[in-house]
Amino acid sequence: MSTAEKYVTGAYLVLLGSLLVYLLIIALKVGRLEEELADLARAAREKHSG
Amino acid sequence: MSTWLPSEDRRGPSLRFGPLFAAAAAGLLVGGFALAFYWAPEDADQGFSQKIFYLHVPIALTAYACFGWGAWKALRLLWTGERRYDLESYTAIHMGVIFGLLTLVTGSIWAKISWGEWWTWGERQLVLFLILFLFYSSYFMLRYSTDPGPRRERNSAVYALFGVVLIPVSFLAVRIAGTILHPTIFTHEGADLPWQMLVAFLVCLAGMLSLAATLYRVELTGKRIDASLRELRELLA
Numbered sequence: 001m002s003t004a005e006k007y008v009t010g011a012y013l014v015l016l017g018s019l020l021v022y023l024l025i026i027a028l029k030v031g032r033l034e035e036e037l038a039d040l041a042r043a044a045r046e047k048h049s050g
Numbered sequence: 051m052s053t054w055l056p057s058e059d060r061r062g063p064s065l066r067f068g069p070l071f072a073a074a075a076a077g078l079l080v081g082g083f084a085l086a087f088y089w090a091p092e093d094a095d096q097g098f099s100q101k102i103f104y105l106h107v108p109i110a111l112t113a114y115a116c117f118g119w120g121a122w123k124a125l126r127l128l129w130t131g132e133r134r135y136d137l138e139s140y141t142a143i144h145m146g147v148i149f150g151l152l153t154l155v156t157g158s159i160w161a162k163i164s165w166g167e168w169w170t171w172g173e174r175q176l177v178l179f180l181i182l183f184l185f186y187s188s189y190f191m192l193r194y195s196t197d198p199g200p201r202r203e204r205n206s207a208v209y210a211l212f213g214v215v216l217i218p219v220s221f222l223a224v225r226i227a228g229t230i231l232h233p234t235i236f237t238h239e240g241a242d243l244p245w246q247m248l249v250a251f252l253v254c255l256a257g258m259l260s261l262a263a264t265l266y267r268v269e270l271t272g273k274r275i276d277a278s279l280r281e282l283r284e285l286l287a
Contacts, residue, residue: 002098007163014155015156018152022265047286
């Protein structure tokens with residue numbers, strides 16, 4: 001692999017890597033939102049029953 | 051109980067067309083990169099390293115588009131007073147900063163191959179893009195230095211609108227001033243490249259814009275869910 005090919009590959013991998021990092025962030029966020037929603041549902045049930 | 055952002059103010063484009071944009075982004079980017087590598091001819095001067103063009107330029111133009119979209123939403127906020135535009139403007143600028151960072155990184159890689167250095171301060175377009183990027187990066191500091199509410203929304207909108215002035219300056223700088231290193235492909239006489247390269251470039255650009263639209267909608271939906279949960283929490287407290 002020539003130097004130019006290495007750099008070009010690196011540039012395209014930057015985009016791919018960024019997308020994967022973004023996917024990871026979104027996955028973590030969805031997990032957090034799911035937990036928060038479960039907490040709120042529990043709080044709503046307690047308020048409704050109590 | 052009052053909240054700073056009533057739920058009816060958060061209405062706007064949902065994820066309804068999200069899958070469509072995502073499919074378009076995947077198809078166009080894979081197709082565009084395939085065209086760039088296997089169909090478009092190799093550049094006579096730069097050789098294989100010119101293949102970064104199909105990545106770097108669409109990313110840069112997408113960053114401009116995101117900043118422009120953010121400014122448009124900011125203008126809508128100031129014009130109509132509808133508070134949902136604040137979140138939309140903020141999300142667009144958020145996307146613009148991500149694409150701006152990618153522009154600087156991919157541009158640096160291209161510069162290293164072509165010019166032998168990662169960065170040069172002598173090129174107006176590079177420096178102006180860096181200024182644009184730093185300007186919009188500062189947007190977040192301004193936004194989070196004030197409490198949520200109408201004042202923060204107005205200040206953020208005005209800042210976003212000021213920034214958009216830098217876009218044509220950054221874009222046209224290299225054309226007005228002339229340049230030694232940074233190439234100018236698109237001039238007032240048209241595109242200075244073979245039609246196969248132009249087709250591959252346009253497909254990549256459409257793919258990158260679709261990717262930005264997908265990410266924008268995902269991010270906006272996430273922020274809206276966050277706001278709704280915050281409101282619910284206050285109601286249940």
